[in-house]
Amino acid sequence: MKQDQPGELFLFNGTIDKSENSIDRERMKGSKIVGPDYAFQPEDIDWYDKDNATYLSFKTGKSGTYSAGVSTRAKSIELTAAEFNEYLEHDGVLDVLKERKEKGISDKAAIELYAKHVKVLFQVGNSTSDHYKTNFGYPVEFIPVTNPYKARVNDEIIFEFRKNNKPVKGHLVYFGFEGEELGC
Secondary structure, eight states, X not given: OOTTSEEEEEEOSBSSSOBOSOOOTTTEEEEEEEETTEEEOOOGGGEEEETTEEEEEEEOXXXXXXXXXXXXXXXXXXXXXXXXXXXXXXXXXHHHHHHHHHTTOTTSOEEEEEXXXXXXXXXXXXXXXXXXXXXXXXXXXXXXXXXXXXXXTTOOOOEEEEETXXXXXXXXXXXXXXXXXXXX
16 A cells, blocks of 8 residues: 555455455444554444445555454354354364363353454555554454564564463464465
């Protein structure tokens, strides 16, 4: 992106490459963009919906590395025992699946309480800045240890995974690019 120019970010609500529906503004909280001498907290008028996705219009500031994020309020969904167990296995939440089996409740329906906490980094102009490591204080959050925009081919990019603002080690994480899903 260029500095001091209109910009746009979009949110998918579904998978990485397909949005199932737009995001209800009543569920959004903690949305913001930070960069060099730049702090933007969107209002309802800054968002719009198109083709099942939610878009944010804004104007960039000075050259640097920016962080943008949005968190959603929790929502609940009722699942049968089979649906919940399949979800836990598919998403790698094996500790909860194991606990359900050990407690003898794996045949019980469940009410899942879920929220989403999304963060994106983007570069404005050519100068980098330390805003890539902004901690938004979301319940779960990835924070880069080094600036990904300074990385070269074959460089390792390290992220810290935080839950309730504390580092978490050994948690299953899925990531992907260009249609390939990878895990670590």
